[in-house]
Every structure is written in C-alpha cells, then in structure tokens.
Amino acid sequence: MTQPRILEVRTRILKKNDELAREMRREFESLGLLVVNIVSSPGTGKTAFLKETLSRLLACGIPAAAVVGDLETDNDARRLAASGAPVRQIMTHGLCHLEAEMVRAHLADWNLADFHYLFIENVGNLVCPTSWDLGESVRLALLSVTEGEDKPLKYPGLFNTADIAAITKIDLAEACEFDRETARAYIDAVRPGMQVLETSVKTGAGIEKWLAYLATRRAMLNP
Amino acid sequence: MHELSIAMNVVELARGHSRLHGDGRISAVTLRIGRLSCVHEDSLRYSFELVTEGTPLAGARLRIIEVPIRIWCPTCEAERELPGIQRLACPECGHLSGEIRAGRELDLESIELAPETTP
Numbered sequence: 348m349t350q351p352r353i354l355e356v357r358t359r360i361l362k363k364n365d366e367l368a369r370e371m372r373r374e375f376e377s378l379g380l381l382v383v384n385i386v387s388s389p390g391t392g393k394t395a396f397l398k399e400t401l402s403r404l405l406a407c408g409i410p411a412a413a414v415v416g417d418l419e420t421d422n423d424a425r426r427l428a429a430s431g432a433p434v435r436q437i438m439t440h441g442l443c444h445l446e447a448e449m450v451r452a453h454l455a456d457w458n459l460a461d462f463h464y465l466f467i468e469n470v471g472n473l474v475c476p477t478s479w480d481l482g483e484s485v486r487l488a489l490l491s492v493t494e495g496e497d498k499p500l501k502y503p504g505l506f507n508t509a510d511i512a513a514i515t516k517i518d519l520a521e522a523c524e525f526d527r528e529t530a531r532a533y534i535d536a537v538r539p540g541m542q543v544l545e546t547s548v549k550t551g552a553g554i555e556k557w558l559a560y561l562a563t564r565r566a567m568l569n570p
Numbered sequence: 571m572h573e574l575s576i577a578m579n580v581v582e583l584a585r586g587h588s589r590l591h592g593d594g595r596i597s598a599v600t601l602r603i604g605r606l607s608c609v610h611e612d613s614l615r616y617s618f619e620l621v622t623e624g625t626p627l628a629g630a631r632l633r634i635i636e637v638p639i640r641i642w643c644p645t646c647e648a649e650r651e652l653p654g655i656q657r658l659a660c661p662e663c664g665h666l667s668g669e670i671r672a673g674r675e676l677d678l679e680s681i682e683l684a685p686e687t688t689p
Contacts, residue, residue, distance in 0.1 A: 350685055351685055352685075353682050354588075354591065354683060355679070355680045356587050357680075358583055358587075358678045359678075361676060364579075442575070443572055446575070478572065478576070478607060500656045507658075536657045538668060539667055539668040
C-alpha cells in the first residue's frame with residue numbers, strides 16, 4: 348500500500364452510548380419504569396422542581412427515585428433526599444453532562460421494578476447534555492422566568508430534543524417582566540408543537556398538570 | 571466541553587476500524603456534524619489534537635462537514651433547507667415544522683489510512 352486509503356465507516360460517534368441507552372430504555376420500559384431526564388441551565392430550579400415532584404408522588408403512595416448529576420457537591424442529593432425518595436448522587440468531577448454508563452453504574456443495586464418513576468437530574472448545562480441519550484423515555488427541559496424568554500433561541504439544540512418543557516418560577520413572572528407568550532412562541536419555533544407547562548413550586552401552579560403528563564406517559568409504556 | 575468526550579469517542583471508533591485493516595497510522599478523519607448537534611468546532615479541533623497525542627491518530631487531519639438543518643414542510647410538501655437554527659420554519663411559506671430530516675448528525679464519516687512505510 349503506497350497511497351492513503353479511505354475507509355467509509357459512517358458510524359454514529361456516540362454509538363457506544365446510544366446502544367447502551369437503547370438497551371437501558373428497553374429494560375426500564377419492560378419494568379413499567381418511566382425514566383425522565385431533566386435538563387436546564389444552572390439555577391433554573393431543577394432540584395426544587397424535582398423535590399416537589401417526588402414529594403407529591405410519594406404522598407400519593409407512588410414509588411419514585413432519583414439520580415442527580417453534579418460537578419462536585421452532593422448538596423442537591425441531600426436536598427432531594429428530604430422528600431423521602433431514594434436518591435443517588437453522580438459526581439461527574441468536572442464533566443459537563445451525564446452519560447448512559449454513569450447512570451447505569453449508579454443503578455446497579457437498586458431493584459428498579461420497585462419504582463414507577465426514575466428521575467435523572469442532569470448537570471446544569473444547556474449545551475452538553477443534548478447529545479447523550481441516558482435511556483430516558485421523557486426528556487424535560489426547564490426554563491425559568493428569571494432567565495429571559497429567549498433562552499430557547501440561544502440553545503435550540505437542547506430544547507429541540509425535549510419532549511416537554513416547563514417554565515419554572517412562574518410566580519415571579521411579573522416581577523421579572525417575563526412575557527409568557529413570547530417565551531412560548533420561541534419554544535414553539537425550535538420545537539414546534541411541544542407541550543409547555545407554566546409551573547411554580549412555590550404556589551403549586553402547573554404541578555398537577557405535570558403529574559398528569561407523567562401518568563399518561565407511564566400508561567403508554569405497556570409493560 | 572463535551573467536545574472532549576466526543577473526540578475520545580472518535581478516536582476509539584477510528585482505532586476500532588483501523589485495527590481491522592492492519593492497525594497502521596490514521597492520517598485523516600472526516601466527521602459529519604449537524605447544526606443542531608451543539609458541537610463547537612474549535613473546541614472539537616482542540617480536543618481532537620489533545621486526545622490523539624501518542625495514538626496512531628497523532629497529527630491526523632480533522633475534516634468537518636457541517637450539515638444544515640432540513641425540515642419537511644407539510645404545506646409545501648417539500649423538504650427545505652434552513653438558513654439558521656433558531657426557527658424551524660419553512661423559508662418559503664413560514665410553516666413551523668418539527669419534522670427534522672437532517673441536522674442532528676454526529677457521525678464518523680470516514681478515516682484515511684496512511685500508506686505503510688516499509689523500508
């Protein structure tokens with residue numbers, strides 16, 4: 348061989364992650380476990396939103412658990428554990444996103460059949476988690492009123508891969524001069540037709556609708 | 571900096587393929603990156619340089635083919651290429667469409683195996 352040779356390989360770069368995630372999703376769904384990957388920027392209120400979700404589910408006797416990705420601390424896991432749900436911390440040590448293998452490793456000794464819902468709180472970041480499938484059935488994107496309406500236009504990739512979006516801290520909308528219609532239009536521009544909830548952990552707004560959405564999605568699993 | 575993870579995956583995949591063909595030096599790598607895939611080209615190039623050091627890919631050229639977003643417009647009944655990434659609307663009729671036909675690619679397209687340097 349004296350000339351360079353081109354090998355056409357045409358492979359997904361994240362093939363390994365994608366294949367593992369697919370396998371995990373199959374397993375989760377066969378157990379009747381709805382897995383939700385929660386993505387947003389830092390400070391949107393992922394942990395507060397998740398804690399409220401877990402508390403409400405547990406109060407209704409619905410078993411749910413969570414794994415939470417964070418760069419260095421386990422503060423979020425401790426906050427979530429106050430809900431009474433089993434919580435695991437994944438410390439990424441600087442890595443800006445979670446990968447399927449990290450999630451799998453942290454679920455190893457849980458009996459997943461015990462839960463109806465598993466929430467994965469991703470690292471607070473609107474770019475990096477986009478490409479990593481974690482085996483979830485639902486990807487929830489959060490946007491808080493304090494961030495401004497145009498976040499979806501700045502990070503279209505992330506909103507585009509979401510199944511549902513929730514605007515958080517809606518109780519602060521007026522104080523922040525947050526324009527709901529503009530925010531909805533921007534989300535619709537990057538993810539046409541996606542359902543958008545307006546929520547507040549403080550007032551409880553929109554939480555019932557979110558829980559109803561979860562129940563509907565879980566009913567669709569057909570274990 | 572998820573580009574570092576992406577670069578590591580590229581190296582692993584490329585080496586896997588080259589092992590089936592003599593495990594020699596890889597002189598170039600071509601990727602197809604969709605505009606919706608959230609990859610920053612400069613970060614990816616920098617990461618690629620870092621992670622290829624000391625591997626058969628050291629010094630390999632990195633060619634990146636950027637793939638624009640294409641949506642299906644149900645009104646025009648046609649596939650349309652979009653000029654940007656912030657509005658998934660048909661450039662002809664303005665209809666918003668979530669039916670994405672291209673733009674999410676994150677693919678290793680090809681690798682170039684360097685000629686063997688036999689004495």
